[in-house]
Amino acid sequence: MPNATIRKPSSKSSSNGVASGGSNGFTPHIISGKATPSKLQAHKMVFYFGSTRTEGNAGLKALLGGKGANLADMCQIGLPVPPGFTITTDTCAAYYRAGQRLPVGLMNEVHKYVNQLEKETGKKFGSAENPLLVSVRSGAAVSMPGMMDTILNLGLTDAAVEGLAKVTGNRRFAYDSYRRLINMFGDVVMGVDHERFEHAFDHIKAKYKAATDTDVPEQGIVELCEAYKEVFRKKVGETFPQNPFKQLELAIEAVFKSWNGERAVAYRRLSNIQGLHGTAVNIQTMVFGNMGEDSGTGVAFTRNPSTGDNKFYGEFLINAQGEDVVAGIRTPISCDEMPKWNKTVYGQLLKIKGKLEKHYREMQDIEFTIERGRLYMLQTRTGKRTGFAAVKIACDMVKEKLITEKQALVRIPAGDLTQLLLPSFDPTKKKLATLLARGLPASPGAAVGKPAFTAADAVKRKQNGESVILVRKETSPEDVEGMHKAAGILTSTGGMTSHAAVVARGWGKCCVVGAGDLHIDAKNETITVRGKVITRHDVISIDGSTGEVMVGAIPTVEPKLSGDFSTIMRWSDKYRRLQIRTNADTPADARRARDFGAIGIGLCRTEHMFFEGQRIKSVRKMILAETREEREEYLAELLPHQRDDFVGIFTAMKGLPVTIRLIDPPLHEFLPQDEKSQAELARAMGVTPEKVRQRVAQLHEANPMLGHRGCRLCVTFPEILVMQVRAIVEAMLDCVANGIKAMPEIMHPLVGSRKELEWLRRMTLETIDAVKKEKGWQKRIDIPIGTMIEVPRAALTADEIAHEAEFFSFGTNDLTQMTFGYSRDDINTFLPDYLHKELLDADPFQTIDQSGVGQLVRMGLERGRATNPKLKVGICGEHGGDPKSVHFFHRAGLDYVSCSPYRVPIARLAAAQAVILAESNK
Ligand code: ADP
Ligand code: MG
Ligand code: MG
Numbered sequence: 001m002p003n004a005t006i007r008k009p010s011s012k013s014s015s016n017g018v019a020s021g022g023s024n025g026f027t028p029h030i031i032s033g034k035a036t037p038s039k040l041q042a043h044k045m046v047f048y049f050g051s052t053r054t055e056g057n058a059g060l061k062a063l064l065g066g067k068g069a070n071l072a073d074m075c076q077i078g079l080p081v082p083p084g085f086t087i088t089t090d091t092c093a094a095y096y097r098a099g100q101r102l103p104v105g106l107m108n109e110v111h112k113y114v115n116q117l118e119k120e121t122g123k124k125f126g127s128a129e130n131p132l133l134v135s136v137r138s139g140a141a142v143s144m145p146g147m148m149d150t151i152l153n154l155g156l157t158d159a160a161v162e163g164l165a166k167v168t169g170n171r172r173f174a175y176d177s178y179r180r181l182i183n184m185f186g187d188v189v190m191g192v193d194h195e196r197f198e199h200a201f202d203h204i205k206a207k208y209k210a211a212t213d214t215d216v217p218e219q220g221i222v223e224l225c226e227a228y229k230e231v232f233r234k235k236v237g238e239t240f241p242q243n244p245f246k247q248l249e250l251a252i253e254a255v256f257k258s259w260n261g262e263r264a265v266a267y268r269r270l271s272n273i274q275g276l277h278g279t280a281v282n283i284q285t286m287v288f289g290n291m292g293e294d295s296g297t298g299v300a301f302t303r304n305p306s307t308g309d310n311k312f313y314g315e316f317l318i319n320a321q322g323e324d325v326v327a328g329i330r331t332p333i334s335c336d337e338m339p340k341w342n343k344t345v346y347g348q349l350l351k352i353k354g355k356l357e358k359h360y361r362e363m364q365d366i367e368f369t370i371e372r373g374r375l376y377m378l379q380t381r382t383g384k385r386t387g388f389a390a391v392k393i394a395c396d397m398v399k400e401k402l403i404t405e406k407q408a409l410v411r412i413p414a415g416d417l418t419q420l421l422l423p424s425f426d427p428t429k430k431k432l433a434t435l436l437a438r439g440l441p442a443s444p445g446a447a448v449g450k451p452a453f454t455a456a457d458a459v460k461r462k463q464n465g466e467s468v469i470l471v472r473k474e475t476s477p478e479d480v481e482g483m484h485k486a487a488g489i490l491t492s493t494g495g496m497t498s499h500a501a502v503v504a505r506g507w508g509k510c511c512v513v514g515a516g517d518l519h520i521d522a523k524n525e526t527i528t529v530r531g532k533v534i535t536r537h538d539v540i541s542i543d544g545s546t547g548e549v550m551v552g553a554i555p556t557v558e559p560k561l562s563g564d565f566s567t568i569m570r571w572s573d574k575y576r577r578l579q580i581r582t583n584a585d586t587p588a589d590a591r592r593a594r595d596f597g598a599i600g601i602g603l604c605r606t607e608h609m610f611f612e613g614q615r616i617k618s619v620r621k622m623i624l625a626e627t628r629e630e631r632e633e634y635l636a637e638l639l640p641h642q643r644d645d646f647v648g649i650f651t652a653m654k655g656l657p658v659t660i661r662l663i664d665p666p667l668h669e670f671l672p673q674d675e676k677s678q679a680e681l682a683r684a685m686g687v688t689p690e691k692v693r694q695r696v697a698q699l700h701e702a703n704p705m706l707g708h709r710g711c712r713l714c715v716t717f718p719e720i721l722v723m724q725v726r727a728i729v730e731a732m733l734d735c736v737a738n739g740i741k742a743m744p745e746i747m748h749p750l751v752g753s754r755k756e757l758e759w760l761r762r763m764t765l766e767t768i769d770a771v772k773k774e775k776g777w778q779k780r781i782d783i784p785i786g787t788m789i790e791v792p793r794a795a796l797t798a799d800e801i802a803h804e805a806e807f808f809s810f811g812t813n814d815l816t817q818m819t820f821g822y823s824r825d826d827i828n829t830f831l832p833d834y835l836h837k838e839l840l841d842a843d844p845f846q847t848i849d850q851s852g853v854g855q856l857v858r859m860g861l862e863r864g865r866a867t868n869p870k871l872k873v874g875i876c877g878e879h880g881g882d883p884k885s886v887h888f889f890h891r892a893g894l895d896y897v898s899c900s901p902y903r904v905p906i907a908r909l910a911a912a913q914a915v916i917l918a919e920s921n922k
Helices: 057-076 090-098 106-121 158-168 171-187 193-206 218-236 244-258 262-270 336-339 343-360 387-398 405-411 414-421 425-430 455-463 477-485 501-507 562-576 587-595 606-611 615-624 628-653 675-683 687-701 711-716 718-737 754-774 794-796 798-804 812-820 831-836 854-867 883-893 901-921
Strands: 046-049 084-087 136-138 150-156 280-287 296-301 313-318 364-371 374-382 435-438 440-443 446-452 468-472 488-491 510-513 519-521 526-529 531-537 540-543 546-549 581-583 601-605 657-661 744-746 786-788 807-810 873-876 896-899
Touching: 046 106, 057 084, 057 090, 057 136, 057 280, 084 106, 090 158, 090 244, 106 244, 106 280, 136 193, 150 171, 150 244, 158 171, 171 193, 171 218, 171 244, 193 218, 244 280, 262 477, 296 336, 313 488, 336 343, 343 364, 343 374, 364 446, 364 873, 364 901, 387 405, 387 562, 405 562, 405 901, 414 562, 414 883, 414 901, 435 526, 440 501, 446 455, 446 488, 455 468, 455 477, 477 501, 477 510, 488 501, 488 540, 501 510, 510 540, 562 901, 581 901, 587 628, 587 901, 601 606, 601 628, 601 896, 606 615, 606 628, 615 628, 615 675, 615 687, 628 657, 628 711, 628 718, 628 744, 675 687, 711 718, 711 754, 718 744, 718 754, 744 754, 744 807, 754 786, 754 798, 786 794, 786 798, 786 854, 794 812, 794 854, 798 807, 798 831, 798 854, 807 854, 812 854, 854 873, 854 883, 883 901, 896 901
Parallel strands: 446 468, 468 488, 488 510, 581 601, 581 896, 601 657, 657 744, 744 786, 786 807, 807 873, 873 896
Antiparallel strands: 046 084, 084 280, 136 150, 136 280, 296 313, 296 364, 364 374, 435 546, 440 510, 446 540, 519 526, 526 531, 540 546
């Protein structure tokens, strides 16, 4: 028997995953278009799968859930699957619509299907001769590992357990299955605290002087069942149900309920899963991995989910039932060792790997059980993988001719590319570090932080700005919030398929599991390794690519990009139409973005340069100045700095266009708000502190985001515009003189009317001319002048504004702010409520609101181009690096998107995906 206490099936996991695309969710293929049931199926609540007949298929994921659809599919392709049936997700929705009541007629249907199962298996539900046992399993359309409930061995009663003992000739096994059922059913269905059962088990173990569960003799297990039933009766107030159909009905309802359990809701929120209406329920004939040394159970990936290597990769336990593997209590054996135990089964698994990959043309994540040497498949789904693995598997499968280049591109979650671009530990510094322990490299990355021993502590400390590593013996679905907040996750038990490993990989979070040398004392908040003690105040570094756990904060270095990464980028460039620019304010950012493939700067924020070094002093003096002459004097101090900055950026961009936005934020953002700095400024300017204080107060605005900012500043203080334009032109001429091609474009922010831009344009052109004359420049100077479209009025009157602009760049941050009337800086006070109540699909500042803000984008583009067909149109808000938004901008017909340097590869891939998806939607 397994050396394991049972755990509620809900608090383990196996990666239940259709590629949910990590946290950045590019998930075009989760729910197939075929999912809409035909008319005939519209009211069908139950679908059978088995060797006699199979009603479902892989196309019905929305209706049957991922698990149910794929169980049916595996039956269709002739894999050994224990027969069963699936209750649809629509039925779950109906259950909730009816105020949490099972739909009329459901249990009748269930009866019919149980009868059919009885026919196929030759067993009888509740029989005292040869009982049929089933598992009752949850399974939504999108994978939610371990977040909902499953019950095994259902159908056992006082009578049936004797029947099971008789047919198997193994009474201990029969009663061991029974005690597992009472425990799981009590815990999951009736809410009896698992500890109570544990306690009863300890009592029996003590009585029989058994060190582990497996040492308890048959008589002890029989007594244990009695004790468990007593725990059940005491806590529930009724005896353990002896009618198997009653058990089944209650279990079905419990699975429906778990759809809205705390864990499931939190997971959907953190993983951005929306728009589903319930879970399916799978009722499946039990097979037993706990029947002896010739039985076992395991989970595997058809390829390595961490690196992408094309090698069958799994873990199994001998003489164990399902959840023992993933619960992380017994450390599982690698499947590489399996041939020593059973060569035939291993061979069968490798054959199945080939068959599944050929069928799904995707890496699969499977669950299997071996009952007395016979292999059964219990689950298959698209395996969650790291960004590295996603890229490698996609490239390999193209080479293997399993998929096309285009298929390869759409299946890589664009956002997950970030993982490949993230820094890793500096190898030279790592050599010098003290190695604390070595675990399994569950999910790549380099995380540095202080240990947090509970999920709640991790959440709290992260909120206070601390970087923490969540350190647990093992994680469970209750921990997801803390896991999400932590910089990395470290566990001492569990394997590569444990809960921590699977969830972390799905999110692309650094994770090391099974570092067995660590003695974690959560109560006293210490980790002890060979006498060395680490507390919550000590910094540790964990390397998710190697499994190393080290003392201290190890410095990181930039990544080396793999050949596969370049291949993906090359294919992306081949298919995409959108151009990708970057938002960069420094030569270093500009260079990085160019290396990542940006073909220009779409947004260079000039005011970022105002804060550097001594410049802020000149800026402040300029702002406090009372006359134009005085202001010009301080602006003259700034001019050379600004010019040098531009020279640096032009040089870094080597002839690529650079869109420079003139000053944007309200002036008070530059001023010192505290008394001490105000006094300092007063001294520097030779005025009284009172004067500074007054001026700061004067510049205070009730609504600065709608106040004196953007081009409005230049309307009031044209000398600012003059200085900035002069700096740009002088920098350009300097570059040209040094043989460097410079291609500035001048962009006016926050424009709302044609007259405004007309005036700004004239000022700009006059300044360019003046500089040209001054420098005796004979040739033409071509500096396109354009505007941001970020005030709704600008989008509405884009046809008028386009008369004055050579380009538009949508500032979707401000445009979102002003369209929704949501303050960007204050939205977090209520956004969580809106997301939680599903009143918003996503944070509109991260993913563009297509129907509202998007409409202004489409309108602005259309009207602008009606006036000026050659108008170049792009977008430079945060949305430029968000895959879903990039898809929208492609469809809207923009020329380019501009995003932060690290997002450039994401945008390149997303832009290609947009083209491919549009083709397949035709
Ligand atoms: P999860 O989605 O959380 O993995 P599952 O419904 O897949 O939950 O099941 C939990 C565990 O029970 C898995 O290890 C699975 O393989 C095992 N299991 C489920 N149904 C059966 C069955 N009919 N026979 C044997 N083991 C089963
Ligand atoms: Mg499973
Ligand atoms: Mg703006």
